[in-house]
Amino acid sequence: MSSSLTGHLNHQATAFVTEVMSKWLDDEEINSFIKTIKDWQEKIALPDIRLPKFAPYSTGWSIDKVSLVLVPLVSSAGVVVSKISEPLALLGSAGKQAFHRLVNFNRHSNKLQSIPGFQTSLSPKEIKNQLSQVGAVLFSPPKQMASFFKKISAPKGANSFQDLRDSLLSCFMSSILLCGVNGASFDIKVGEGSFLKNSQDARSLALSLKNVCNRLRINSTFILSDMNQPLGQAVGNSLEVREVLEVLKGKGPLDVLKLALELGTEILLLANKPLNRTEAKRDLKDKIIKGEALEKFKQIIEAQKGNPRIIDDYSLLPQAKNRMKILSPNRGFIHKIMMKQIRSVCLELEAGGKKSADLSDHGPGLLIFKKIGEKVEKGETLAEIHFNKVQNVSSFEKESQGAFMISEKPPDFRPFIIERIGAKV
Secondary structure, three states, X not given: OOOOOOOOOOHHXXXXXXXXXOOOOOHHHHHHHHHHHHHHHHHHOXXXXXXXXXXXXXXXXXXXXXXXXXXXXXXXXXXXXXXXXXXXXXXXXXXXXXXXXXXXXXXXXXXXXXXXXXXXXXXXXXXXXXXXXXXXXXXXXXXXXXXXXXXHHOOOOOOOHHHHXXXXXXXXXXXXXXXXXXXXXXXXXXXXXXXXXXXXXXHHHHHHHHHHXXXXXXXXXXXXXXXXXXXXXXXXXXXXXXXXXXXXOOOOOHHXXXXXXXXXXXXXXXXXXOOOHHHHHHHHHHHHHOOHHHHXXXXXXXXXXXXXXXXXXXXXXXXXXXXXXXXXXXXXXXXXXXXHHHHHHHHHHHOOOOOOXXXXXXXXXXXXXXXXXXXXXXXXXXXXXXXXXXXXHHHHHHHHHHOEEEEOOOOXXXXXXXXXXXEOO
């Protein structure tokens, strides 16, 4: 990878950042914004490390399960990974509310919070040391950025897709710069479980992000992936962390592993690893088989003061006290999964049945046992609810069962990986 691709603000990149931020900030604020970015970059810079530095992103926003697999996986393969754990936090409270309103999602939660003791509020020195010693870090955005992003999200309120996209591009751009990387991968979700309902909007966002990365001299790669049903089986913070550990052990759901391998392969190729596509994917599979990816995740947990014993003892993760099976009302094929209903159930379970953004229980969630296109018999288990105290359990059972649309014939095939967009500069 060219030494000019530093991931830092040079003259051309500074001009581009000024152009983007001028939509919201005045000249004095832009100068302050750029100074803050440059100061942060200088504090976490690792000039002696010649390894490629990447940041993986997803339009799922929080630390999604694929990122939790991808970070230790590609790090174990020799790529330094620097990732902001809560990119949506850059938008500020107003921006988060607008985003949630647009996508019918009323709370942003972070799966890392379900790992006992895990810390993401790290100083620049701690980030730098961890990148040097471990090769991967997951950190919260610096607090000094909050005032800038309140202005970015507040004026237009992100009430339309175009308004939101402008805020998202600025958010991603700033996150990339704060991470000090020279490459980025993007998992662009498409479908009912995403705010991008169709491939056209998803591709438009990907191309806009590609332009941002090109202007910053950042290598980038994009995968548009189907999100018309939950990825993997688990929906819910603690349940998803457990699923991530299973994937890193080579035992988890195949769709989670497939997406992580696809994204990881693109990263290795973009990072100038001396491998072709087949060799890169085989190398990543070997990292899982040999336990090196899992060991890297353990190192990350230990470095950030989390409890590494969760890897072998899942009881140390937050647990819901109760279980309820959701049974199929009839025989047929899973034609559609109503993602809005699945999300609504999980959010209320996390809040103990109360629709509040301030209450969050990391133990509850759903396990989805049937995928779109699969055959199901009457009375067969579709899903399992994990819950603590809720006000009306029967309503959750009814809503969860109603999320599965069953038909007599299987639906048309839908590809999981919709499109790849590469951009090497």
